Amino acid sequence: MQIVILYGTESGNAERLAGDLGKAIGSQHQWRVVDLGDVDPAELSTDEIHIFITSTYGDGLLGETGQIFYEALEESDVELDGLRYAIFGLGDSSYEDTYNQGSSLLDAILTEHGATRFGEFGLHDDGGFERKKDVALAWLPGVLAAAEQL
Numbered sequence: 001m002q003i004v005i006l007y008g009t010e011s012g013n014a015e016r017l018a019g020d021l022g023k024a025i026g027s028q029h030q031w032r033v034v035d036l037g038d039v040d041p042a043e044l045s046t047d048e049i050h051i052f053i054t055s056t057y058g059d060g061l062l063g064e065t066g067q068i069f070y071e072a073l074e075e076s077d078v079e080l081d082g083l084r085y086a087i088f089g090l091g092d093s094s095y096e097d098t099y100n101q102g103s104s105l106l107d108a109i110l111t112e113h114g115a116t117r118f119g120e121f122g123l124h125d126d127g128g129f130e131r132k133k134d135v136a137l138a139w140l141p142g143v144l145a146a147a148e149q150l
């Protein structure tokens with residue numbers, strides 16, 4: 001499989017995690033990591049499996065670079081039919097009203113544009129005790145197995 005890991009970040013956690021996931025995929029599949037702030041929605045390719053990782057910031061927006069992509073997609077009429085994606089959100093449940101809202105917004109807008117999510121919706125909560133990397137690496141094998149079934 002060809003896998004693209006796309007991160008939306010404000011303070012670097014999603015970027016680090018994207019690299020951790022890539023390293024864990026290792027030589028099993030081809031993979032690359034990109035910053036969502038550099039992605040034109042019209043250039044997303046259905047030939048690749050997409051793994052989105054984004055944080056939530058501000059008033060429940062996406063982390064800065066994710067927000068750039070989100071707004072580009074909001075303004076675009078691009079059709080993403082055939083695009084398959086998994087998603088992992090970074091948040092903090094102490095923000096009760098906006099907990100992981102950024103990843104939910106991204107999930108919703110990708111679906112609105114015709115893309116289809118596969119696998120479990122991954123989440124990390126800074127308010128808990130588990131490390132981001134541990135949660136994400138425990139989530140990854142199920143996502144890769146689901147991707148193999150597509």
Ligand SMILES: Cc1cc2nc3c(=O)[nH]c(=O)nc-3n(C[C@H](O)[C@H](O)[C@H](O)COP(=O)(O)O)c2cc1C
Nearest residue numbers: 009010011012013014055056091092095098099100
């Ligand atoms: C100023 C600030 C605002 C935040 N706002 C939210 C929020 O509204 N909802 C949420 O779930 N998490 C919120 N978080 C938690 C971040 O999403 C979490 O720390 C995440 O790991 C940051 O990842 P990043 O470095 O990739 O941006 C906030 C964190 C900070 C520092």
